[in-house]
Amino acid sequence: MQAAKDISPALLWLRRDLRLADNPALHAAIARGGPVIAVWILDPVAEATGAAHRWRMQGSLGSLAADLEAMGARLILRRGEALEVLRKLVAQTGAGAVLWNRLYDPEARARDEAVKAALKSDGIEAQSFNGALLHEPWTVETGQGGPYKVYTPYWRAVADRVVHQPIEAPSRWPSPESWPASDTLESWDMAADMRRGAAVLAERVAIGERAARQRLAEFLEEDLRAYPDERDRPDREATSGLSHHLATGEISPRQIWTAAQPHRQGAVAKPAQKFLQEVVWREFAYHLLHHAPQMSDRNWRPEWDAFPWRGDCADAEAWRRGRTGIEAVDAAMRELFVTGRMHNRFRMIAASYLTKHLLVHWKVGEAWFRDTLVDWDPASNALGWQWVAGSGPDATPYFRVFNPQTQAEKFDPDAAYRDRYIAEGRDAPHPDALAFFEAAPRAWGLSPKDPYPKAPIVGLKEGRQKALDAYQDWKTRRDAA
Incomplete structure (x- = not known):
């Protein structure tokens, strides 16, 4: 048997999997028997992500580095092209x-495939593992052997499928005799583009693997029972709040799935089922993105290329700034700046208003969310926008236009959510409403003392009719072609 000191080190290339527990690549690296060196690379793919995601990743990297140091290990940080850095x-x-x-x-797939091929040609062992999904996208097929395009059949296919037990975090770290040089997080300044908004987010976002596991436990113990009835209420703390932890990989879907299994029986069986269906929606998004990578930047349904979307414009800018004059929309857009997240029900409301009432292309909204969400996820973001816009797989029909007012009356009946994030016209604005003005770019010139817009930039009835007219005209031209 080969002695550990004679086994070559393994490089553990971390990306969006910043945790020690249930990390298959880490487990395999340790199983080799030699030293393990964890590295995270700020390469062009990582740098191309949005400002809020980079800020969030910086915090997660700092948390993981501290966890490794507690084990006597280090996180090596390098900047440059991934293959070049790994070869060095x-x-x-x-x-x-x-x-x-x-x-x-x-x-990421294109980069990883090139890296794997090059390393193997160098005579280096190169292996990848599934640490991000319950089921690899190519392992779930319809009866005809192809990918699923509708969520409900996909859910049925995986609802009772075996999910492997999460892997425990290592109790020790096999360190090398000497560590390679590392950059510092401070020198990268990944939060630079957040400017003053970073301080606002820092007060409201819990970061790290320990925080993720604690939040999961709290949710299952305290909030799961009310989840089906209250998950659409932004004035209630009824959702899991795990999305940003999943986005950085501080927790895995297998950990969530496994922890929820005991609750699939008895009084909380239905709430647990509903919660797990939302976990699987993320899986479905990756299933689609794997089989149709164009989903991230092109209409899933090619016929929508001819739809008369508007490009970026003054109305879209008012939407970004939370100044549409529709309180439900504006509250959601301001929540995004204050917390880096947005309640899912109001994400749909805000997205529908942009793509239907304003007739602005979904890609404008997708790009803004990509830049401002701390829980940005490439698959879920693309699918969510195309679902609302009507151009995607299993999409809401275009003629289904969310009415922000009636939605707010139903899901924010006491206006608590709107009051929490809108300061103008309130005698004693909520601290989060005031925080929006601390986080928003100075160039916007916004103040809580400004009057709230007297009228919507596009009225609800007017915008809905314009959307339906545009849809009918497009459909008529398409059918006649």
Whole structure:
């Protein structure tokens, strides 16, 4: 049997999997028997993500680095093209293997495939693992052997499918005799583009693997029972709040799925089922993105290329700034700046108003969410926007136009959510409403003392009719072609 000191080190290439528990690539690296060197690379793919996501990743990297230091290990930070950085580290450390957990968005897939091929040609072991999904996208097929395009049949296919038990965090770290040099997080300044908004987010976002697991436990114990009835209420703390932890990989879907299993019986069986269906919606998004990578930047349904979307415009800018004159929409857009997240029901309301009442292309909204969400997820963001706009798979019909006013009356009946995020006209604005003006770019010139818009930029009845007219005209031209 080969002695551990004679086994070459392994490079553990971390990306959006910043945790020690249930990390298959980490488990495999340790199982080799030699030293393990964890590295995170700020490469063009990572740098191309939005400002809020980069800020969130910086916090997660700092948390993971502290956890590794507590084990006597280190997180090595390097900047540059991934393959070039990995080759340099192989040369510097004598590493014989590079291991990582797979990503599924087109840019990451292209990079990873090129890296794997190049490393193997160098004679280096290169392996990837599933650390991000319950089921790999290519392992779930319809009866005809193709991918699913509708959510409900997909859910039925995986609802009772075996999910492997999460892997425990390592109790020790096999360190090398010496560590390679590392950049510092401070030198990268990944939060620079957040400017003053970073301080606002820092007060409201719990970061790290420990925080993720604690929140999951709290949700299952305290909030799960009310989840089906209250998940659409933004004035209630009824959702899991795990999306940003999933986005950075501080927790895995297997950990969530496994922890929820005991609740699929008895009085909380239905709430647990509803919660797990939302976990699987994320899986469905990745299933679609894997089989149709164009979903991230093009209409899923090609016929929608001819729809008369408007491009970026003054109305879209008012939407971004939370100044549409529709309180339900504006509250949602301001929540985004204050917390880095947006309640799911009001995401749909805000997205519908942009794409239907304002007739602005969904790509304008998708790009804004990509830049401002701390829980940005490439698959869920693309699917969500195309679902609302009507251009995607299993989409809401275009003629279904959310009415922000009636939605607010139903899901925010006491206006608590709107009061929480809108300051103008309130005698004693909520601290979160005032925080929006601390986070918003100075260039916007906004003040809580400004009057709230007297009228919507596009009225609800007027906008709905314009949307329906545009849809009918497009459909008529399409059918006649």
